[in-house]
Amino acid sequence: LKIITDVQSIEEGLAIKSLDEVEKALRQESDFTIYEIHKAKPVKEGEHYTSYLEAELSVKDFPSLVRLVYFFGPTTIEILQPKKMEIPIEELQDGVMDMVEMVQSYNYHILKLMNKKELDDFQRKLLK
Numbered sequence: 001l002k003i004i005t006d007v008q009s010i011e012e013g014l015a016i017k018s019l020d021e022v023e024k025a026l027r028q029e030s031d032f033t034i035y036e037i038h039k040a041k042p043v044k045e046g047e048h049y050t051s052y053l054e055a056e057l058s059v060k061d062f063p064s065l066v067r068l069v070y071f072f073g074p075t076t077i078e079i080l081q082p083k084k085m086e087i088p089i090e091e092l093q094d095g096v097m098d099m100v101e102m103v104q105s106y107n108y109h110i111l112k113l114m115n116k117k118e119l120d121d122f123q124r125k126l127l128k
Contacts, residue, residue, distance in 0.1 A: 001059065003074035006052045015042040015049040022053050022072065031060035032068065056080070062087050062095035070102045 005022055009015040019039045027034055035056040042049040052075075059065045069077065087095075111119065 001065075001068075002054070002056050002078040002080055003068070003072070004052050004054050004076045005072055005074045006050065008048050008050045009042070010048060012042045012044070012049045015051045019051055019053050023055075026055060026057065026072065029064075029067075031064040033058045062091050063098055066095045066098045066102075070098075 007015050007018040007022070009018060016039075023037055023039065026032060026037070035058070037056075038054045040051045040054070042051040058081075059068055068074070114122065
């Protein structure tokens with residue numbers, strides 16, 4: 001896989017620290033194999049500094065891919081290999097259930113933060 005993960009901060013040093021933390025967390029994942037990581041120098045945009053980390057890596061299985069997307073929030077992901085893949089039904093089931101749990105967790109927290117009018121407006125937009 002090739003992923004890009006963006007960071008934003010009010011200080012250049014904090015942007016660099018965020019990139020370092022993302023790299024460290026990626027390297028600590030036992031189900032990921034890191035081949036290459038590039039961290040871009042932060043650029044000032046308005047009042048914030050933005051930067052990104054680009055990584056080439058592989059993941060052990062489909063649930064690991066789900067965790068990568070959920071916990072690292074890449075803004076882009078490109079599947080470089082393999083050209084074709086078979087996923088055992090148990091692995092697919094585990095990955096899909098992980099996604100369901102993660103989405104439901106977000107839903108729960110977002111709904112707690114919205115008042116009734118905001119929730120009604122949001123649901124109307126979804127149904128358009």
